[in-house]
Amino acid sequence: MPKIHKETIKDQKTIFLKALAKSLGILTPALSDCHLAYATYKKWFTTDKKFRDECLVIDGMSCDYVESQLYKLISEGNVTAVIFFLKCRRHQKWNDRNVIDINVTNTSFQIGGTIESEDVKFIDVSEDQKLIDNE
Numbered sequence: 001m002p003k004i005h006k007e008t009i010k011d012q013k014t015i016f017l018k019a020l021a022k023s024l025g026i027l028t029p030a031l032s033d034c035h036l037a038y039a040t041y042k043k044w045f046t047t048d049k050k051f052r053d054e055c056l057v058i059d060g061m062s063c064d065y066v067e068s069q070l071y072k073l074i075s076e077g078n079v080t081a082v083i084f085f086l087k088c089r090r091h092q093k094w095n096d097r098n099v100i101d102i103n104v105t106n107t108s109f110q111i112g113g114t115i116e117s118e119d120v121k122f123i124d125v126s127e128d129q130k131l132i133d134n135e
Contacts (some may be wrong), residue, residue: 013044018052018132025062026057 007015012034019030031038044051073081084091 002095013048013051016041017051017058021057021061024065085091 002012016030016034016036019033020027023029023033027038027041030036031041035058046052070085074085
């Protein structure tokens with residue numbers, strides 16, 4: 001009767017790490033290729049420091065690879081890649097959003113200047129709240 005080869009956990013981890021590297025650190029295809037449950041991966045990741053460290057190295061390598069591809073696009077004059085890079089690295093200057101800092105103290109508001117309390121109309125919502133409460 002032929003012997004059935006059963007992989008050890010160490011072998012399974014090695015196979016998974018190779019699949020993880022092949023998938024550039026993306027878990028879903030690596031787990032699928034190895035027929036491995038996410039719960040198993042999570043257990044290994046939280047309990048095995050060496051395994052966790054190897055996963056983190058693969059993640060760092062995949063980030064380096066993707067970053068090198070971004071630099072390649074930038075060197076080819078890809079404007080979208082240039083803008084993306086600047087938004088990520090110089091987000092204070094290249095941000096699409098305008099951030100408005102609103103400080104409220106008593107009845108004065110500051111939005112790039114001061115609005116005095118006589119310029120602000122307050123609405124009494126207590127009557128509206130009574131109607132809502134009675135419904």
